[in-house]
Amino acid sequence: MDIRIGIANSPREINFETSQSAADIEKVIADALEADSKFIKLSDDKGKVYIVPVVSFSYIEVGSEQSRRVGFVA
Numbered sequence: 243m244d245i246r247i248g249i250a251n252s253p254r255e256i257n258f259e260t261s262q263s264a265a266d267i268e269k270v271i272a273d274a275l276e277a278d279s280k281f282i283k284l285s286d287d288k289g290k291v292y293i294v295p296v297v298s299f300s301y302i303e304v305g306s307e308q309s310r311r312v313g314f315v316a
Contacts, residue, residue: 243267244305245284250298258286264304271302 243264247256260267267284274282274296285291 244303246301246303246305247292247294248300248302249294250300252298252300256292256294258284258290258292260284260286267304 243260243262245256245258245260245267249255262284270282270284273279279296281293281295283291283293
């Protein structure tokens with residue numbers, strides 16, 4: 243699952259892949275917004291943890307659950 247988070251007042255975005263489902267990501271974000279949480283915490287496939295302040299969200303893009311493969315198949 244490819245996740246892109248746009249940060250307000252920043253030209254860069256956070257972009258990573260995670261093994262969490264789209265429903266799990268949407269639930270974490272919706273719960274944080276409804277509860278007026280200060281931040282969300284997401285982790286990627288490599289074990290990195292991303293802690294993002296909720297007030298800095300510009301947009302959140304949740305990609306498809308199918309991963310794209312690049313290369314040749316033998």
